[in-house]
Amino acid sequence: MTPFDERFNATSIRALLALAVIFVMLATTGWTAIRPHKGAEDPRAAALVSWLHGSVAGHKLPSASAGADSIAHFFATLTAGQSRQLANRYPLVVGNLDGAPVSVRYLANRVALAQTRVTEIARSHSSLLTPAGRKDADKRAHRYASLLSDGRQILAFDPTGAGRAAEVFGDLGTADRVAVVVPGVDTDISTFERTAKSYAAPVGMARALYSAERAQDPSAHTAVIAWANYTTPSGVGLDASTGELAENGAVRLNSLVEALPSTARISLFCHSYGSVLCGVAAPDLPSDKISDITVFGSPGMRVSRAAQLHTSANVWAARDPSDWIGEVPHLEIAGLGHGADPVSESFGARVVGTEGALGHPGYFAPDTESLANFTDIALGQYSAVRCAPNREDCASGLGQS
Secondary structure: OOOOHHHHHHHHHHHHHHHHHHHHHHHOOOOOOOOOOOOOOOOHHHHHHHHHHOOOOEEEEEOOOOOOHHHHHHHOOOOOHHHHHHHHHHHHHHHOEEEEEEHHHHHHHHHHHHHHHHHHHHHHHOHHHHHHHHHHHHHHHHHHHHHHHOOOOOEEEEEEOOOOEEEEEEEEOOOEEEEEEEEEOOOOOOOOOOOOOOHHHHHHHHHHHHHHHHHHOOOOEEEEEEEOOOOOOHHHHOHHOOHHHHHHHHHHHHHHHHHHOOOOEEEEEOOHHHHHHHHHHHHHHOOOEEEEEEEOOOOOOOOHHHHHOOOOOOOEOOOOOHHHHHHHOOOOOOOOEEEOOOOOOOOOOOOEEEOOOOOOOOOOOOOHHHHHHHHHHHOEEEEHOEEEEOOOOOOOOOOOO
């Protein structure tokens, strides 16, 4: 064996040992939690088949994958009544169509939620299910009832499998600044929102950011989206250490961004595995829309340096010293791991302070420096951003946006 072979083998062994550490930490720190969920039928797939053969006012319906611009053009040819008709007839399709008017999507998702809730209530009493199955159905029925509460604006809803959803805070129609919260591992319909420590779930994150924006600048036209509309890794396994689900989610995120108002400046706030998704999505995001990409509690963005994201957006990073993810080796080998640490100096991101954010899910907790910084970034008030210790130049070269 040559000296090169020996060095290569030693390096490979160290990398594999580091990856083993990742799996141990995932199993012991709470990033993932095994929550088996029996695969359900795919009601949206059935709805898509029906949509494919449908029509309105004698006109064939467009492909659901036609793209946001084509979908927007199609709905522009319809009357308000025809749009409502489609929302009521094909709620699981229309409610998830990027490019459809948001008011029509909100209506469609209310219809879909109401229908799906009835189904889950029936399943919760079915003798054909195990006690665990009935309990799961009852939990879902309660979740759907919550999402149906007055005033909630559900932008996406798909009950298939573990379920996906997105919710809007504010008015997307008038917003000139839109923030999108992209969550991480083990996010689905059951964890979309929570009561205790609400800021640790997507809905609570988005609500906290929107409330902080309104408090800081009541005259600003803003909206925040809690976007849990991709399949996240679940449980302890390879999915959390590879980019496959991030790549699939990036396609969906790009579709969302393309459908957002062309005049709005968009900022992404990407937590944990969500930062992997944002890293994969970055090169294809429209540069005329995306102003900022902020990652926090990040295992990496699948690049070595921020410049490799090929984005004109400002790239920000945050990690609290109490966040266990700082102990995870930041590397990538043979597709496993997510690359360099975004808060390292060599990465080149603008690193902001996080004082008061306790642990991995605490970045949107009340009165934290991280929430204040995220608010400043979302509002484009860069001069107010407080940098991390020893990173006092994090906002250099930026004015108000």
